[in-house]
Amino acid sequence: MSAESLERRTRSYLSNNVPQIQDHGGYFEIEDVDEESGEVTVAIGGACSGCGIAPMTMRAIRKRLPDEVDEISKVTIRQAGGPRAAVMPSKTREMEEMEEYEDYSPPF
Structure with missing residues (x-):
């Protein structure tokens, strides 16, 4: 399988199974x-920054993407940079560490 095909399958999974990212004003890019x-x-960036469910979304993507796209062994999620950068990346990182999010599974 080519890297382009793997990228296409990854993009397709995220677009089809995590539409909340775009629906809520956020975005993702495969880096x-x-x-x-x-x-x-x-x-991820845009409205994802500082969103209360962003840490859960990020955790779900890290866990589910390798289950759905067989060739993926590891997923790294980071805050986007540049003009579309996340507004409050430190808050999102802090939220990822909170125990309240340990067992939550978003509905996607």
Whole structure:
């Protein structure tokens, strides 16, 4: 499988199974696909920053994407940079560490 195909399958999964990102004013971009190792890096930004469910969305993507796209072994999620950068990345990182989010599973 080519890296382009793996990227296309990753993008398709996120677009079709996590529409809340775009529906709520956020966005995602696939920053890197390592075909050999199966590692994928996804950046999220826009309205995702500081959103109360962003940490749960990020955790769900990290967990579910490898289950849905067989060739993926690891998913790294990071805050997007540039003009569409997340507004409050430190708050989102803090929220990811909160125990309240440990067992929550978003409905996607």
